[in-house]
Amino acid sequence: MKIPFVDLTRQHLPILDSLTESFKRAIKDSSFIMGEGVSSFEDAFASFCGANHCVGVGNGTDALFIILKVLGVGVGDEVITAPNSFIATTEAITATGARPVFVDVDPDSFNIDTAKIEAALTDKTKAIIPVHLYGQPADMKPIMDIAERHGLKVVEDAAQAHGAEYDGKMTGSLGHAAAFSFYPGKNLGCLGDGGAVVTNDSALAEKVAMLRNHGRKEKYLHDVEGVNSRLDTIQAIFLNKKLKYLNGWNEQRRAAASLYGDMLAHIDGIKLPVQYDKLRHVHHLYVIRAERRDDLAAYLKEMGISTGIHYPVPLHLQPAYGWMEHKRGAFPVTEGMASDILSLPLFPGIKEEEQAYVAEKIREFYKL
Numbered sequence: 001m002k003i004p005f006v007d008l009t010r011q012h013l014p015i016l017d018s019l020t021e022s023f024k025r026a027i028k029d030s031s032f033i034m035g036e037g038v039s040s041f042e043d044a045f046a047s048f049c050g051a052n053h054c055v056g057v058g059n060g061t062d063a064l065f066i067i068l069k070v071l072g073v074g075v076g077d078e079v080i081t082a083p084n085s086f087i088a089t090t091e092a093i094t095a096t097g098a099r100p101v102f103v104d105v106d107p108d109s110f111n112i113d114t115a116k117i118e119a120a121l122t123d124k125t126k127a128i129i130p131v132h133l134y135g136q137p138a139d140m141k142p143i144m145d146i147a148e149r150h151g152l153k154v155v156e157d158a159a160q161a162h163g164a165e166y167d168g169k170m171t172g173s174l175g176h177a178a179a180f181s182f183y184p185g186k187n188l189g190c191l192g193d194g195g196a197v198v199t200n201d202s203a204l205a206e207k208v209a210m211l212r213n214h215g216r217k218e219k220y221l222h223d224v225e226g227v228n229s230r231l232d233t234i235q236a237i238f239l240n241k242k243l244k245y246l247n248g249w250n251e252q253r254r255a256a257a258s259l260y261g262d263m264l265a266h267i268d269g270i271k272l273p274v275q276y277d278k279l280r281h282v283h284h285l286y287v288i289r290a291e292r293r294d295d296l297a298a299y300l301k302e303m304g305i306s307t308g309i310h311y312p313v314p315l316h317l318q319p320a321y322g323w324m325e326h327k328r329g330a331f332p333v334t335e336g337m338a339s340d341i342l343s344l345p346l347f348p349g350i351k352e353e354e355q356a357y358v359a360e361k362i363r364e365f366y367k368l
């Protein structure tokens with residue numbers, strides 16, 4: 001059996017006619033930038049998140065960057081985040097001129113360890129970016145309390161967590177603003193690149209809307225300089241079609257995760273992800289911790305099973321951040337994870353027999 005890590009055709013082929021129809025209509029309208037296609041998706045996604053505003057942008061990295069710019073983050077400032085994210089999180093921080101300051105993660109949730117945040121604050125700290133890693137919300141209540149006490153802004157990196165919930169509230173409505181990515185493999189993805197800023201703050205939303213579009217409200221009147229980072233109209237139309245399926249797809253991910261939980265129980269050598277009652281995880285990734293991880297991955301590959309590592313090199317040890325001069329050992333929980341995490345195939349449309357095959361081969365490996 002061959003099992004891909006992700007198979008997007010299983011979400012797109014069943015709705016191929018509907019997507020093709022939208023594409024034809026978009027060509028007939030020939031209105032490719034902004035307009036009704038973008039605004040109707042923005043309205044729909046804001047309401048999906050239980051937030052007042054959504055502003056479409058070019059990608060998730062720009063969503064983070066534009067929020068930070070609007071919050072006034074820049075040279076000389078510091079922004080707190082976790083070192084076990086995709087580099088986009090820190091790229092957005094340094095693009096403003098600010099410096100990323102890392103706080104290690106909790107070994108069970110893989111999300112920022114809220115007990116360690118306050119020790120990392122300085123008088124330069126302006127914001128905290130909790131990453132809802134793998135589709136599981138960070139522990140937002142203590143984060144918002146810390147932010148409140150110290151006058152900081154909280155920007156959710158929700159790129160992996162469309163539709164996840166914390167205490168009954170959706171990601172996107174938990175901080176001061178949130179960044180979403182619609183990269184194709186995300187829980188809600190474009191047929192290309194896309195992203196969005198979601199917030200309850202009207203003034204912030206208005207500034208984000210200007211900044212993503214050359215700093216303008218009118219065609220050739222620019223209050224400030226901005227960037228060109230609009231959400232493509234055709235992508236917005238696709239997203240609007242796909243949004244109707246997001247809850248169903250997330251349910252399929254949850255069901256597949258719970259099936260893995262049963263199938264992989266009691267294997268000496270692996271640890272399964274911990275589940276929390278107050279969180280509704282959307283399982284962007286299903287990540288186990290595995291002894292002899294690299295050998296396991298190689299064995300599974302030989303058996304036709306693709307896996308991933310998210311992420312093999314922590315941000316503080318990336319060559320790109322050599323200038324920060326972090327030493328190995330600086331963030332031990334993250335570094336420990338990097339050596340034994342393994343992401344198993346999990347996507348809407350994965351079949352029970354495929355998961356059973358993955359589980360069987362993992363069991364087999366630890367008996368060898």
Ligand SMILES: *Cc1c(COP(=O)(O)O)cnc(C)c1O
Pocket residue numbers: 059060061062085086088089131157159160180181182183193194195
């Ligand atoms: C995907 C991702 C991003 C960036 O999104 P792009 O749309 O690819 O720019 C940011 N943060 C995290 C955690 C991501 O997984």
